[in-house]
Amino acid sequence: MAERFEIRFSGAGGQGLITAGIILAEAASIVEGKNAVQSQSYGPEARGGASKSEVIISDGPIDYPKATIVDACLAMTQEAADKYASGIKDTGVLLLDSEFVKREPQGNYKIYKFPIMRTAKEEVGREIVANVVALGAMVALTDAVSREAGEKAVLSRVPPAFIELNKKAYNLGFEKVKALMD
Amino acid sequence: MAKKTALVQGNEACAHGAVYAGCKFFAGYPITPSTEVAEVLAAELPKVGGSFIQMEDEIGAMAAILGGSLTGAKALTATSGPGVSLKQELIGYACIAEIPCVIVNVMRGGPSTGMPTGPGQSDVMQARWGTHGDHAAIAVAPESIQEIFTETVRAFNLAEKYRMPVQILFDEIVGHMRERIEYPEPGELEVIDRAKPDVSPEDYKPYDSSKGDIPPLASFGSEYRFHVTGLNKAADGFPTTKPDLVDAEERRQIRKVEANRKDIEKNEEYMTEDAEVLIFAFGSTSRSARYAVNELRKEGIKAGLFRPITLWPFPEERIAALGKQVKGMVVAEMNLGQMIYEVERVTKGSCKLEGAFRVDGEPITPAQIMEKVKEVN
Structure with missing residues (x-):
């Protein structure tokens, strides 16, 4: 783990990206015992608009709690990509939902994409778990936490009836990105 | 466990x-x-x-x-x-x-x-x-x-x-x-309960300071009956305009904090021992400031952080001393300059003073603080 690893989840308000950030921070700080800070910014609206959630992970203390230069960014919508896919380092990565982000942001970082919402809807069965598909994908892409720690954090947050659904969503996201990386 | x-x-x-x-x-x-x-x-x-x-x-x-x-x-x-x-x-x-x-x-x-x-x-x-x-x-x-x-x-x-x-x-x-x-275990942190009266209900006076600046407070609804008012009052809680009583009460209420600054004040200092330039920051801004101190030290600038955990009472004695030690101070706060007036009042011009301010709804970044530090170094 680098001194400071910064991850940004962005999308439309209501897509669960803040929850995805919280789960990643729990995986890092509660499951793996590293330091993590999760923060978010959102407007006054409850749904819609662009929303972002940032997670900083470090082995040492985390002073400044917001992103400085982003290691990995997720953008689920065009508006989020336009607004938040910036400040990504040259060696960083950007994950996009290929169906919703048609104009790709320009940068020296590496771009990965697959239809995240469609994967959730058609392959997992529920659009609502798109954030967990995205989380699995971001864990695969970054190694910010181990695959197991991420899954444990996801499952500790969901009611028993939804464990299988979320497990499937997380692992499908993870596998999809691993296939893209090969 | x-x-x-x-x-x-x-x-x-x-x-x-x-x-x-x-x-x-x-x-x-x-x-x-x-x-x-x-x-x-x-x-x-x-x-x-x-x-x-x-x-x-x-x-x-x-x-x-x-x-x-x-x-x-x-x-x-x-x-x-x-x-x-x-x-x-x-x-x-x-x-x-x-x-x-x-x-x-x-x-x-x-x-x-x-x-x-x-x-x-x-x-x-x-x-x-x-x-x-x-x-x-x-x-x-x-x-x-x-x-x-x-x-x-x-x-x-x-x-x-x-x-x-x-x-x-x-x-x-x-x-x-x-x-x-x-989460601290029960008993791990000190928990203080208010002092209760040690006199009978008949003898109780809610503002009787004969035994100290902080009179015990009885509970309303108990056998203790007393008067509460926003007017200046005497020891028994009833209003008074007697100059000596009013003056004594006003002064006592301020003295109970002033005389106990050591018990109340709490600060954190980071790399201040050899600091030549000091950042004064509190709350979330102090996290940006600590990050800035670490970066500045890498560049060879002897920066330090003073973080008041109690903003009030203001840590006058320590800031005055630090003002004599350093060349300059930067007060970083998410406003357009408030605590900087206290720092200025206490340092009395003994060092250079600059503010790193921000009011656009975004946090003060380490870079913004570092820039100001270089101006007063």
């Missing part, structure tokens, strides 16, 4: 800290970015035999916690700047009637409605002088989730010990961000 840990928001940590401190009564009116304090206490207080009430507005909420506290309950309200503006009259009442209570202000921008979801640190002077008249003030300004918990406990301790309102100031950034907290 391993301690119970969780990833929680600052607002949640504040609510749990209040329960740990023995808070039994919360009255409030929801306002962003403080609402989670109320949400958690609405769920937690009934479990410990406490009460939660959502009042009709912020003024009613402040009145309610004063009433609750007078019956003997440790009482809390939580709001943001606009709410604190409304509470000012009753904060003054709490000062003169010496009613212990804790007021949480999760700061956003202002004035007025401002930017509800954006952070700010522009209520620091309000916490000192918001209510009219001469009065002492205690305000704490934690910078992390763990510290919000411990400072909430300490705020209750100070309120109960010194029989006065205490404000907890943090901002939207620490209020809403999440970090790991290790």
Whole structure:
């Protein structure tokens, strides 16, 4: 783990990206015992608009709690990509939902994409778990936490009836990105 | 046994800290970015035999916690700047009637409605002088989730010990961000309960200072009966205009804080021993400042951080000494210059002084502070 690893989840308000950030921070700080800070910014609206959630992970203390230069960014919508896919380092990565982000942001970082919402809807069965598909994908892409720690954090947050659904969503996201990386 | 840990928001940590401190009564009116304090206490207080009430507005909420506290309950309200503006009259009442209570202000921008979801640190002077008249003030300004918990406990301790309102100031950034907290075990942190009268109900005087500057407070509804008023009053609680009594009471109420600065003040210093330039920062801004100190040190600049955990009373003695040690100071605050006036007052021109200010709803970055440090180095 680098001194400071910064991850940004962005999308439309209501897509669960803040929850995805919280789960990643729990995986890092509660499951793996590293330091993590999760923060978010959102407007006054409850749904819609662009929303972002940032997670900083470090082995040492985390002073400044917001992103400085982003290691990995997720953008689920065009508006989020336009607004938040910036400040990504040259060696960083950007994950996009290929169906919703048609104009790709320009940068020296590496771009990965697959239809995240469609994967959730058609392959997992529920659009609502798109954030967990995205989380699995971001864990695969970054190694910010181990695959197991991420899954444990996801499952500790969901009611028993939804464990299988979320497990499937997380692992499908993870596998999809691993296939893209090969 | 391993301690119970969780990833929680600052607002949640504040609510749990209040329960740990023995808070039994919360009255409030929801306002962003403080609402989670109320949400958690609405769920937690009934479990410990406490009460939660959502009042009709912020003024009613402040009145309610004063009433609750007078019956003997440790009482809390939580709001943001606009709410604190409304509470000012009753904060003054709490000062003169010496009613212990804790007021949480999760700061956003202002004035007025401002930017509800954006952070700010522009209520620091309000916490000192918001209510009219001469009065002492205690305000704490934690910078992390763990510290919000411990400072909430300490705020209750100070309120109960010194029989006065205490404000907890943090901002939207620490209020809403999440970090790991290790919940202290019961007994691990000191919890202070208010002193009770040791005289019979017939002999009780609520402001009798013959045994010290902080007279014990009996509980309303017990066998002790006494008068509470916002007027200047004598030892028995009834109004007086006798100059010597009024003067003595005013001075006592300020002295109870001034004479106990060592017990109340709490600061953190980071790399100040050999510092040639000092950053003065509090709350979430001090996290940017610490990051800046580390970066500046890598560049060979001997920077240090002074972080007041108690903003009020202001750490006069230490800042005066540091002002003589360093070439320059930078005061970083999410406003357009408030605490910098205190620093200026105390350092009396002994070093260069610059401010790193910001009011656009974004945090002050380490880079912004570093730039200012280089101007005074």
